[in-house]
Amino acid sequence: MFLDRVKISIKAGDGGNGAVSFYRSKLTANGGPDGGDGGKGGDIIFRATKDMTSLYSFTFKKKFVAENGSNGGKSNKIGASGKDLFIEVPCGTVILDAGSNKVIADLREHGEEFVALKGGGGGRGNTYYATATRQAPRFSQSGEKCVERKVVLELKTIADVGLVGYPNAGKSTLLSVISNARPKIADYAFTTLEPNLGVVEYYDNAFIVADIPGLIEGASEGVGLGHRFLRHVERVRLILHLVDISGSEGREAFEDYKVINTELEKYSKKLRALPQIVVLTKCDLLSKDELEERVKNFKSKLEGLGDKSEIVTISSITNSGLTELKKAVWEKLKTLPKSAPMEVELFDFDKRDKTSLFVSKRADGSFEVSGGFIDNLIRGIVLSDEISFSYFQKRLKDDGIIDKLKEIGLKDGDTVHIKDISFEYIE
Ligand SMILES: Nc1nc2c(ncn2[C@@H]2O[C@H](COP(=O)(O)OP(=O)(O)OP(=O)(O)O)[C@@H](O)[C@H]2O)c(=O)[nH]1
Ligand SMILES: [Mg+2]
Known part of the structure; x- marks a missing residue:
């Protein structure tokens, strides 16, 4: 089996949670907070290797998850970072975002790496939340959670x-x-x-x-095997366009030439624009005279099209x-630049949404707040903790979320839903 395109899922490690802990010793009955931060989650990194020639191994394994960061500990102990996960792919692998089909990386050279997803940040320990007025915070921040993403690997x-x-x-x-x-x-x-690949030697030179x-x-x-295999020659520098001049298949040689060029053009204008021999x-299969005649005929038709x-x-x-x-191939290749890397659109695949904020009114008259901003804020909240919850309410006010809700009709006594939390709004 030849696998040249595969879809896999990848997920960076989640950040570890910050710890809630207080210093205790025989001498200090009630010490200050000493909960350490959680460790960072592992990254997902792709690495090109010359030791692989196909995407075959991805038939068996399609899910890749990097290690999570460990939770923080007492005595301000920072949690261990999750190990990065390296995914090896053959040289010539292009990585696309499965959702948008946009190219996010083009790994050509042996050893080339691409960090596709960064691990989640560790949460802050309760030490971080200690202030002059809040000396014993019983809450910490949870680690940043990472979502699973889907990418397509394509071997070109x-x-x-x-x-x-x-x-x-x-x-x-x-x-x-x-x-x-x-x-x-x-x-x-x-x-x-x-597709088959071969190395051709020409004196001290070689080409593939x-x-x-x-x-x-x-x-x-899609007639025949379709043109999907053209992706294998999409990035060549030169095309050898083979035409059976003997007519052994009962077709006319120059017609064949034109038909194939039309198909190339339909696949990609860039491919059609490549130099051809x-x-x-x-x-x-032809006598000398017959051959001469046919070649002459082909040439004049080619010239008729202005094809050089x-x-x-x-x-x-x-x-x-x-x-x-x-010789003709080598002489031509010498004049052609090495194929350029694929144009990779600048596209932030690993974008983390920490700013979006949406407020809406539900049919039952209650209100809802959602978006990346609130997801991030909620990481630091422990609802069962009174101090933590009042901190949360203060942030809702200070960050203008209450004002936004008021704009769409929030009044005293209305219910507000934020993620899994529901509470009554009191002026
Ligand atoms: N007489 C003669 N026969 C040839 C020549 N080149 C190929 N053939 C024959 O033509 C037939 C097809 O050859 P292939 O090389 O398999 O053709 P192909 O273009 O790779 O065909 P597909 O893989 O089906 O696209 C075979 O029977 C070959 O032996 C040649 O130069 N002279
Ligand atoms: Mg063949």
Whole structure:
């Protein structure tokens, strides 16, 4: 199985809770607060490695959770931080936010890392809440909770050269005679069901060629195997467009060339704009004269379109033209820049909402407050504790939340719901 796209869920570690504790010794009956802060939760970090070549391992494991931070302790002991979780992916993996489908990272080089989610912050211990008037706070802050997120991993093979063409054009056969790859070859369409990669050596140089399943007219609408495999050649620098010049399949060579280019264009304008070398294949099936005639004809039609692509004629059976082809590819590659990293939109995937605030009136006449601001505020509240609760009410007033509620009709005696808490508002 070739897995080139997988959806996984990731969750950073929650922060540990702050401790509530008071200093005690034989000499001090009632010491001050000494509850330590909770530890930070572990991060989720992706790391590219050359030791992996597929996303296969993600078939078995799809859920990744980093360690939580430990709670704070007495004597101002800070809780231990949760361990970061490293998720290894093959080089060439692009990470997308599953919700918006936006690219959040493009890991190309071995060792490259991307911190996808930061662990939750630890809660403050009760020491933090001690003031001159509140000397014995019996509450602390709970650790920041992290939500599970979904991301899509996509493996985009980074080859220099991509082979495209109709089924049976001879793509896999060519790869097998110019590279170390041994792809499956057969005289039926769609022999190749998954991309093959091969390293081609040309004197002291080498380049990577990707062979993908054949395209046919309508591939962009899903005909045949569709055009989803084009993602494997999306980032190549050069396309070898293979066309069967012998007409062994009963089609006209130049028509084939145009159809495939239309399919490339439908997939991506960028892909269509890549330089191409036209490789006319199976020349051994034609007599010398016939071949010359057909190549001449193809050339003039190409020129008719104003298409300046170079043409190389080959046979993978007699090996004719293969050295010329390798030379043409290498000369062309030398003039082309290395493929650029993917344009990653600046997009704050790990954005924490600590500011949003919504007030609304329910059908039964009660009021509701929600949003990231309130979620964050509530971390520091222990409702059963009178002092803590009065601190909470003071914050509601000081931060303008009561005013907002009044604007939408809050009156003395009305019920207010905040998360799991409900209380009566008293002026
Ligand atoms: N005579 C001749 N036959 C060839 C040549 N190249 C390939 N073939 C034959 O053409 C058929 C198809 O070859 P493949 O290499 O499997 O074609 P492909 O383009 O990879 O096809 P798909 O994987 O189905 O897209 C096989 O029977 C090959 O032996 C050639 O240069 N000369
Ligand atoms: Mg093939």
